[in-house]
Amino acid sequence: MTRNAARARETLSAGATLVEADPSVAGDWQQQIAGCHAVVNLCGASIAGQRWDARYRQILMDSRLDPTHLLVESMRACSDDERPVVLASSSGIDYYDFDRAAVTLADDDDEVFDEQSPAGDTFLARLCSKWEQEARRAEDIGVRVALVRTGIVLSTDGGALPRIAAPFKAFVGGPVGSGKQWFSWIHIDDMVGAYLHALDNASVSGPINAVAPGAVRQKQFARTLGSVLGRPSFLPAPKFALKLVAGQLAEYLVNGRHAIPKVLQQTGYSFQYPELKPALDALYLH
Numbered sequence: 001m002t003r004n005a006a007r008a009r010e011t012l013s014a015g016a017t018l019v020e021a022d023p024s025v026a027g028d029w030q031q032q033i034a035g036c037h038a039v040v041n042l043c044g045a046s047i048a049g050q051r052w053d054a055r056y057r058q059i060l061m062d063s064r065l066d067p068t069h070l071l072v073e074s075m076r077a078c079s080d081d082e083r084p085v086v087l088a089s090s091s092g093i094d095y096y097d098f099d100r101a102a103v104t105l106a107d108d109d110d111e112v113f114d115e116q117s118p119a120g121d122t123f124l125a126r127l128c129s130k131w132e133q134e135a136r137r138a139e140d141i142g143v144r145v146a147l148v149r150t151g152i153v154l155s156t157d158g159g160a161l162p163r164i165a166a167p168f169k170a171f172v173g174g175p176v177g178s179g180k181q182w183f184s185w186i187h188i189d190d191m192v193g194a195y196l197h198a199l200d201n202a203s204v205s206g207p208i209n210a211v212a213p214g215a216v217r218q219k220q221f222a223r224t225l226g227s228v229l230g231r232p233s234f235l236p237a238p239k240f241a242l243k244l245v246a247g248q249l250a251e252y253l254v255n256g257r258h259a260i261p262k263v264l265q266q267t268g269y270s271f272q273y274p275e276l277k278p279a280l281d282a283l284y285l286h
Contacts, residue, residue, distance in 0.1 A: 001029060023067035030074040034082040038199045039075070041089040041135065043067035047124070048160050061127055068134040076141050086144040088198045089135035093149045093184055093209060094124035098255030114262040115149070115207040122255075132207070144205050146198035151184035151211035151259060153191050156283050167237070168226055174235035179219030181256030184211040187273035187282065197269045204267050211259045214275040218256065221276065228280040 002008040005020040012018055021029035023043055033039065045063040050056055068089060075083055096113040097120030119129050132147045139145050153159050167173040186194070194210040216224070226233025261269070273279035 001032070023070060024063060026070055030070065030077070033071070033074040033084065034078045036084050038086045038088065039071060039084050040195055040199070041068055041071055041087065044090065044131075046159070048163055052123075057123065061130070064127065064131045065134055068131060069137075072134065072138045072141075075138055075143055083141065084143060086146065086199055087135060087138045088146045088148055088195050089132070091128045091132050091135075091147045091149045091207070092124065093151050093211060093257050093259040094120070094122065095128035095132070095149055095207075096120050096257050096259065097125065098122070098181075098257055111258065113209070113257055113259045115209055144202065146204050147207045148194060148198060148210050149207055149259070150191065151186050151209070151215075151257075153188055154185050154279055154283060155188035157188075161283075165225060165229065167235075168222075168229050168231040168233065171231055172235050173222060173226055173229075173231055173233050174237060175219040175222040175233075176237050177218065177254040179217065179222065179236060181218050181254065182215055182258035183218050183221040184209075184215045184257055184259040185221070185276065185279070186210055186212050187279040189272050189282075193272065194264060194269065197264065197267070201267055204263065206263075208263045209259045209261045210264070211261050212271055212274055212276075212279070213261055213265070215258055215260070216276055224276050225280060228277065228284050 001019040001021055001023060003020070003022055005018055008018055008020075017032075019029050019032050021027055023029065043064060044067075045056075045059050047060060052060070071087070075087070078084070093113065096117050097111075119125050128149070135147060136145050152161070154161050156162060164176075165173075190212060191210060194208065198204045198208060222233045261271075264271075273282065
């Protein structure tokens with residue numbers, strides 16, 4: 001299901017059925033849920049889409065909560081034999097508080113976040129928490145719910161990476177802020193793999209950190225990205241400059257989280273790209 005059928009047709013898999021609809025508005029699309037084995041919920045405006053003024057913060061919230069609410073209601077309306085078995089719903093590692101130890105520049109004293117770590121109190125943490133609460137309502141009707149908490153997805157087709165890479169390509173790249181904060185990432189292929197793993201394994205439920213095991217600090221990420229692109233990586237982007245360009249998105253880039261994929265590893269997922277350099281090589285050199 002998509003708002004943009006023309007774009008979706010470019011990559012539509014053979015045998016797939018395309019439904020063009022706005023999932024934030026109730027409609028005939030809800031009838032498509034009956035008889036499906038699984039629902040994957042990727043709804044939500046991009047956090048890298050534009051500056052976070054009050055209007056866009058509300059868009060970020062509504063574009064996640066409203067479709068998720070309607071999806072769960074659609075499943076509730078299904079008969080028992082036609083109701084989906086599993087809902088894999090997107091979330092983010094921003095659910096956790098940011099790594100305050102890294103902000104104080106302590107290289108060897110940082111906080112590690114697994115799926116049992118408590119929620120933070122930032123805007124994105126509250127957003128993720130409310131989003132997950134909407135999805136978990138499906139548990140009341142017997143649907144297994146996997147909450148896929150995503151880190152920075154490395155892809156050259158949208159998302160944060162093209163924005164991060166742009167200064168490097170212009171020969172002015174470097175670490176964000178102090179460079180001490182953690183950068184928890186995942187290659188797009190492993191992002192897809194994590195969702196498939198959640199759908200296929202009945203033992204997977206609740207939160208899942210969709211991040212590679214090879215998290216790095218910002219300074220190492222910048223050095224590796226610069227090396228892959230053949231560009232310098234020594235010019236840091238100060239926080240005040242980021243705020244001028246990205247507004248509150250700067251907080252997302254400056255405040256790192258060292259998240260670990262504990263559930264994925266415990267349930268047998270094998271990462272295609274557990275380390276950063278091979279992941280970036282695959283995106284930019286192949």
